[in-house]
Amino acid sequence: MxxxxxxxxxxxxxxxxxxxxxxxxxxxxxxxxxxxxxxxxxxxxxxxxxxxxxxxxxxxxxxxxxxxxxxxxAPRRNLLQRADARGQLKGIAANLSQLVIVLAPRPAPNPLLLDRYLIAAENLPAQALLVLNKCDLCSADDAALALLDEYAALGYAIVQTSTLKGTGIDTLAARIGEGTAVCVGQSGVGKSSLVQALIPGLEIRIGALSALSGEGQHTTTSAALYHLPQGGSLIDSPGLRDFIPQGLDKAALQQGFVEIRALAGECRFHNCLHLHEPGCAVQAAVARGQINARRYAHYRTLLTQEAMA
Ligand SMILES: Nc1nc2c(ncn2[C@@H]2O[C@H](COP(=O)(O)OP(=O)(O)OP(=O)(O)O)[C@@H](O)[C@H]2O)c(=O)[nH]1
Ligand SMILES: [Mg+2]
Ligand SMILES: [Zn+2]
Incomplete structure (x- = not known):
């Protein structure tokens, strides 16, 4: 309490x-x-x-x-927001140095959700850290591991953890350091379990009001900030089935896909959207297999949706 x-x-x-x-x-x-x-x-x-x-x-x-x-x-350094079902923006947490995006073999990772968290991180801006929790449940050929390899190739840091076995917890603490990180990801991947593993002796604070509402203790219902032994802070947040970042305009999308951003200067047209333009370095890289076709398709879908909004 x-x-x-x-x-x-x-x-x-x-x-x-x-x-x-x-x-x-x-x-x-x-x-x-x-x-x-x-x-x-x-x-x-x-x-x-x-x-x-x-x-x-x-x-x-x-x-x-x-x-x-x-x-x-106080004026904010940044604000993580999401659009709700009606398109209204809702704040999740503010003044963040890092997004800790938690995945697990079960529930299975959703690559589209992961991409959208990364778009948010790139635009906040904040560092992104991918955590594969429940690694005790991972087989060597697990689809989650193959997926994470794709993100390691993009340069994202990845840590494997198991709160059950205590694996990777020290590495995770070192990665968070002294800033303020927020744990995000689907419900049930183990965000709250990670917070508890990082802070020995912590009894997750259950708000008087949410306790009164009779909600289960296991599903997190509101974001909560905790202090880590090394000096940083970690915000536990409720699991989201979907996450739509704020203001997905053209610029935010191009900023949000690191591999597209890296090649943009090589396109013939400086305002290239990497859709059908001639001399596009991004489309050429997709054709050569250097850019992940699934990520590129996601970029196109989001850009088209944005244009129709
Ligand atoms: N096998 C295994 N199970 C784990 C691990 N970490 C957490 N779990 C289990 O996963 C379930 C969900 O854990 P939570 O920490 O409540 O997940 P969460 O991401 O906070 O979920 P929400 O609050 O609903 O978003 C619990 O039953 C945990 O015991 C792990 O490393 N290995
Ligand atoms: Mg939780
Ligand atoms: Zn281009």
């Missing part, structure tokens, strides 16, 4: 603004952590409803409302 005892105290500088970081959000309420590690449940002012986990905030004790109130959100 959340150690909310300190929540009952009025912070010492009751009239001045205090600073902190949002470590979890439940509807219009957030859990804010101050520099001393104290956790305070605060209400969001109406105009600050886009606050997300990882945001720096100013907050104060509002005597009239007998509670803490977030009064401002």
């Amino acid at each position: 959340i150690p909310l005892k300190k929540d009952l105290l009025v912070p010492s500088s009751a009239d001045g603004a205090l600073s902190g970081r949002i470590v979890q959000r439940f509807g219009a309420q957030v859990l804010v952590e101050d520099a001393q590690g104290g956790l305070y449940r605060c209400t969001l002012r109406r105009r600050l409803q886009d606050a997300v986990c990882g945001d720096g905030v100013a907050w104060t004790h509002d005597a009239a409302r007998r509670g803490h109130v977030v009064t401002a959100i």
Whole structure:
């Protein structure tokens, strides 16, 4: 449970603004952590409803409302968002240095989902790290391993882990370092298990509100930020069946596919979209088998969808 005892105290500088970081959000309420590690449940002012986990905030004790109130959100370094079913943008987490994209042999990886997370990482910008968890379930000829080889060839870092056996956890911690990383990926791949493996003794904080709602403890329902022993932070996020990054315009798509970006300068036309243009280095590389045809087809599909939107 959340150690909310300190929540009952009025912070010492009751009239001045205090600073902190949002470590979890439940509807219009957030859990804010101050520099001393104290956790305070605060209400969001109406105009600050886009606050997300990882945001720096100013907050104060509002005597009239007998509670803490977030009064401002600090400028963001970046914001990971997704479009919901109606195309509305929803914030997931802010101020990220790395996207830890978690995959597993089961549930089987979805290459399209992986590509879309990578597009988001390339555009935030933030580093991308691919984690193959549950490697204890992987056979040598596992399709997940073959898929990851394709991404290693693109230059992406890959770590294999097993929270069951303790494999790869130290490597993962070293890769995250001192920044703020967010674990993303399908439900059930083991994101929360990895957070627990990285932070010995951590009992995943289950928000008072979500506990009251009677939701299962295993499926994560809201993003939550935890501190790693080496100094960095890791945000656990709810699993998504699909992920549509924000603003998939032409520029974002070209930025989002590293192998296409790398060749763009070699096309005859500087504004080449790599679709049907003559003298296109990207189409030539696909024809030679140097660019993965599945990735290129995905690029074309997204670009065509974008043009029709
Ligand atoms: N065999 C095996 N099972 C694992 C491993 N890591 C996690 N699991 C199991 O996978 C299941 C899902 O783990 P979670 O950590 O809840 O997955 P999640 O990605 O947080 O799921 P959501 O919160 O729904 O997005 C649990 O039953 C875990 O025990 C692993 O390394 N090996
Ligand atoms: Mg989880
Ligand atoms: Zn081209």
